[in-house]
Amino acid sequence: xxxxxxxxxxxxAFVLYTTGLELALVAAAVIVAATILGDVLAGLxxxxxxxxxxxxxxxxxxxxxLSYTGLGAGDYSDYAGAALVAVLIGxxxxxxxxxxxxGELLKQNYVALVVMAIVAVVxxxxxxxxxxxxxxGSFGLISGSYLSTYFGLIFGGLGIAAVNAILKKEMKCESLxxxxxxxxxxxxxxxxxxxxxxxxxxxxLLISVRGKLVFSCTGKYFxxxxxxxxxLGFLTxxxxxx
Amino acid sequence: xxxxxxxxFAALIxxxxxxxxxxxxxxxxxxxxxxxxxxxxxxSEGGFTAGTYTATEAGFNGDVTVSITxxxxxxxxxxxxxxxGETPEFGGNAITELQASILENQAVPADVVSGASIxxxxxxxxxxSCFDQAVAGGGAGGSAAGGQTYTATEKxxxxxxxxxxxxxxxxxxxxxxxxxxxETPSIGGAALEQIQASILENQAVPTDVVSSATYSSNAAxxxxxSCxDQAAGN
Numbered sequence: 001x002x003x004x005x006x007x008x009x010x011x012x013a014f015v016l017y018t019t020g021l022e023l024a025l026v027a028a029a030v031i032v033a034a035t036i037l038g039d040v041l042a043g044l045x046x047x048x049x050x051x052x053x054x055x056x057x058x059x060x061x062x063x064x065x066l067s068y069t070g071l072g073a074g075d076y077s078d079y080a081g082a083a084l085v086a087v088l089i090g091x092x093x094x095x096x097x098x099x100x101x102x103g104e105l106l107k108q109n110y111v112a113l114v115v116m117a118i119v120a121v122v123x124x125x126x127x128x129x130x131x132x133x134x135x136x137g138s139f140g141l142i143s144g145s146y147l148s149t150y151f152g153l154i155f156g157g158l159g160i161a162a163v164n165a166i167l168k169k170e171m172k173c174e175s176l177x178x179x180x181x182x183x184x185x186x187x188x189x190x191x192x193x194x195x196x197x198x199x200x201x202x203x204x205l206l207i208s209v210r211g212k213l214v215f216s217c218t219g220k221y222f223x224x225x226x227x228x229x230x231x232l233g234f235l236t237x238x239x240x241x242x
Numbered sequence: 243x244x245x246x247x248x249x250x251f252a253a254l255i256x257x258x259x260x261x262x263x264x265x266x267x268x269x270x271x272x273x274x275x276x277x278x279x280x281x282x283x284x285x286s287e288g289g290f291t292a293g294t295y296t297a298t299e300a301g302f303n304g305d306v307t308v309s310i311t312x313x314x315x316x317x318x319x320x321x322x323x324x325x326x327g328e329t330p331e332f333g334g335n336a337i338t339e340l341q342a343s344i345l346e347n348q349a350v351p352a353d354v355v356s357g358a359s360i361x362x363x364x365x366x367x368x369x370x371s372c373f374d375q376a377v378a379g380g381g382a383g384g385s386a387a388g389g390q391t392y393t394a395t396e397k398x399x400x401x402x403x404x405x406x407x408x409x410x411x412x413x414x415x416x417x418x419x420x421x422x423x424x425e426t427p428s429i430g431g432a433a434l435e436q437i438q439a440s441i442l443e444n445q446a447v448p449t450d451v452v453s454s455a456t457y458s459s460n461a462a463x464x465x466x467x468s469c470x471d472q473a474a475g476n
Contacts, residue, residue, distance in 0.1 A: 020356035022272040029264035033257040040250040069268045102253045130359040144329040
């Protein structure tokens with residue numbers, strides 16, 4: 001059975017929106033609502049209509065939520081992130097899956113939300129010694145690096161694998177749907193030639209690595225997207241020296 | 243089919259309710275949101291003595307210095323926040339956000355920026371200290387007689403050296419604070435104190451370095467000269 005939660009959108013959200021529990025809860029809740037909206041409308045008026053409305057609704061809701069809660073960066077990256085996640089939600093709707101019961105639909109989506117929240121807690125504690133925006137203390141393991149994009153990819157891969165394991169889902173998917181948006185966001189945020197070069201190199205290396213990962217003995221829930229996200233995270237980490 | 247449609251609607255309604263709960267819950271209960279100055283610490287209408295006030299607090303990776311300038315009508319006309327040791331993409335972004343927030347809302351922010359709670363806490367504490375100084379009518383680090391404060395940072399021997407200089411409208415240097423927390427206390431630190439006193443006494447940036455503390459001295463002299471250049475530019 002195919003997954004009923006927007007896998008690629010959540011994978012990208014794991015990277016972009018797990019720097020804090022507040023941000024993760026808001027983003028994940030909006031993604032779930034937009035995904036379900038798209039699925040419902042797809043069943044009523046066709047996949048195309050459902051996808052278009054889901055994309056528009058997801059973009060608007062995500063951007064508004066980030067602005068209203070003060071969690072956004074306050075610059076173009078808010079637009080870019082919301083747009084990319086919205087597009088991936090639209091892709092999920094266009095892929096079209098068989099109708100599912102309410103229980104299965106909600107279960108898959110909210111398992112993904114809960115796992116995303118847990119990942120956000122871990123990153124926020126390790127990255128800033130805070131939870132839900134409230135400082136809990138200072139200890140030796142704290143490092144701002146945990147809030148960087150490469151750790152977002154690593155933790156995101158682990159998170160998606162955890163969601164797969166809980167839901168007992170295996171899937172074939174295209175990790176470039178996550179890798180390219182992340183590379184674009186990193187290049188734009190870096191705002192320099194070296195950042196663009198690093199982003200391009202990361203994607204090229206990922207394409208090269210993917211062919212070899214087929215022969216690796218990863219667990220079945222790590223196969224495909226999770227292990228490729230983790231690989232991209234390590235590649236990006238090494239390329240940060242550029 | 244009708245059952246699946248109604249099931250879909252039920253899931254949609256539930257998910258929308260959860261999303262709204264998440265947004266409003268974070269907005270009003272989160273530690274980061276409400277940077278619109280919902281609970282301002284002190285107002286800026288009356289009660290504040292005009293001038294520039296400076297305060298420093300320990301940030302995530304070094305000191306964070308906040309300078310707030312109050313106009314004659316008690317409004318905040320300028321905010322400068324310097325945290326050279328903070329992580330640029332987290333603490334640096336938080337500093338930018340909080341600086342804009344203080345200017346826009348004319349109040350000390352009530353909440354930290356997510357992911358940069360320590361830096362945010364330092365900024366908020368230092369900003370509150372500036373407000374307290376302004377309410378008290380000036381004091382340490384402040385300038386009740388008006389004037390502009392300029393800040394510059396240069397690389398010293400072990401770390402950054404920050405000079406904060408307050409210059410009155412008539413060109414008099416009314417206050418100088420030189421900080422180099424990473425410099426060797428007995429050598430670089432002593433040199434910075436010497437240079438600080440020299441600037442105030444002679445009303446000029448010294449030309450000679452302090453013996454055995456060349457790097458620290460050069461950093462302080464360069465930063466002080468940069469402050470004067472900023473003042474000249476204004």
